[in-house]
Amino acid sequence: MTSTLPLFVPLAAPLAAALTTVAAGRRTGAWAGVGAAAAILAAGVALATNGSAAVSAGLLRADALTAFMLIVIGAVATIACWAGVHQLADNAETPAAARRYLILVQLFLAAMSLAVLADNLGVLWVAVEATTIVTAFLVGHRRSRASVEAAWKYVVLCSVGIAIAFLGTACVYAAAVAADLHGTAALNWTHLTGHAGALEPDLIRLATGLLLLGFGTKAGLAPMHAWLPDAHSQAPAPVSALMSGVLLSVAFYAIWRYKPIADAVLGPGYLRVLLLVAALASLAVAAGLLIAQQDYKRMLAYSSIEHMGLIALGTATGSRLAITATLLHVLGHGLSKAVAFCGAGHLLRLSGSSRIAAVRGLAAQRPGLAACLGLAVVALLGLPPFSLFASELAIARAGLAAGQGWAVAAAFTLVLVAFAALARNGTAMLLGPPGSLPAGEARPGAAAVVPLALGLAAAAVLGISLGPLQDLLHTAATTVTGGR
């Protein structure tokens, strides 16, 4: 009998941190938030060391895939919240606004943890929709015209999108009821995968399309990505880091949960075609809009769409190698993107503008920040030693082995275009003759750079050796492939 405590920690710790913020003010609350993020990470690690056995309690259940996702959430949230502490110190905000911000971030973490911990696919949906609600005010935090507009589009588009996913969930439930499953158990993932053979194929086909459309909207897959660049560029930097680094993957996690059910009922071909279309469309959109991009926060947002495209590609391939690589890609992207967005947040406060043209020769003026941003961009480009290099290579290899040469060729051509665009903009901002940053105080100080460096170090270490994560990734990938 393994302890069920790690199931509750990822939900309780952020709520406790939110209460701390209410009771003890923003300074303590900010650090409590970092603690809560670390607690989520620790819970993920504790669940991972259980081995392949799943732990469950009531509506909550954790297998290797859940443990891995908790590790991703915890790791990225630790970087984002830690960087947020320093950002908070800089911002001239009213204490009430700062407190509200901290509380919403913690509720956001709790909602994401619930999404990956839920055994019930209906509860999973509820949790994903809850992330939209709590992040709405985070996106609109600055209350400028641009950020209110971004928040409105975000809530409307994501709510509509996720409503489609609920229609899909209802169809799955109808199929389950027809197969004589009843009540809450009829939407339990464990029950559904166990009884997949009895589900009606026509209904599951309808449901799979709706679910991919719905959760794909939240995961930023093209052509349902319209909200993403706006929301990710307008949110405060740590929130962008969380939304880009983990929220997209948490939405994609829902697709991983439905994949073994859909594959068992319909065969792997159906979902594969849908995912390949979404993957190539996302890569094309990202590559096309990265070329002419003039805003560096939007540039990072489109880079997220690019990486979600790669994750969809790996999921479409669906072999064990492909899914393992995809999961590694999720972690690597989360860490690198969190560092990149938090760095961009510091830069935005220094330069006062998010235009790429406004920043020139940053390396000469703020070497610490420039190094972090530069290395994060290098990591996002998929260059060694960072883990995205290894995972992109493995996704390509797995795709070729599965006979999807044309898709891999098309996808990586688009990746190359995105690479060129990102590299050109990155070099222009960081290297070359220094531009004119307003001569302010020397922020960010060394302390603010620490979490960013830590994230980069983690991404680099993962690129060199997976260490104990290897087994976890393999077990988690087996969950997604349905045991094959």
Added chain:
Amino acid sequence: MPVNDQLLSLACGLFLLCAVGVLWRRELTALIGLLTLQGAALAGIAVLLALDDPHPEALAVAVAVGVLKAGVLPWLLRRILARVPAARETAPLVNVAASLLAAAAMTLLAYAAARPLVDLAPAATARAAPVGLAVVLIGFFLAATRRRAVSQIVGLLLVDNGIAAVAFLATGGVPLVVELGVSADLLLAVLVLQVLTTRLQAAFGDTDLDDLRELRDR
């Protein structure tokens, strides 16, 4: 139970008519009235299904749905309207006659798309499920072709009502814990949109969504 069946058909018909009426009327207050009526029809469907197979849990869900969709949400929408007095009409991008034709087309499409759901039919009531799907499509259409913030919220609520109707008619309603979560999410989403509408009004001086053009890739 033929009386029960007839009442169910009546409720489903009223449910669909309200959605079509939302496309027809222009004044936002009329839209909210129709939405209230539709919420009541939805609650009626839920109650009739719950009576068919008496179950206290199902009856409780039906009552809760009625309170939320015919009571709380319309009340919230009226409060939004009171705060943004300038916007009384929906300002459609597509004229009313074309909208109504589109509604007819979408209803036909819904009947075609819902075939697997109807064929499977764990309950005979699943035959009426395409009505819900039609309302979902009409809701999408409304959200896409109306320019006022409030009419987009109404579109969103139509989509949600339609999905709830599909779930009730095809399966007798999703499990209680899921239904509670979904209702809480919906309520919070509308509250969030209420606050955002006020902020839109403050930032743009209007709630015409065509003004939302700050953010684009140049």
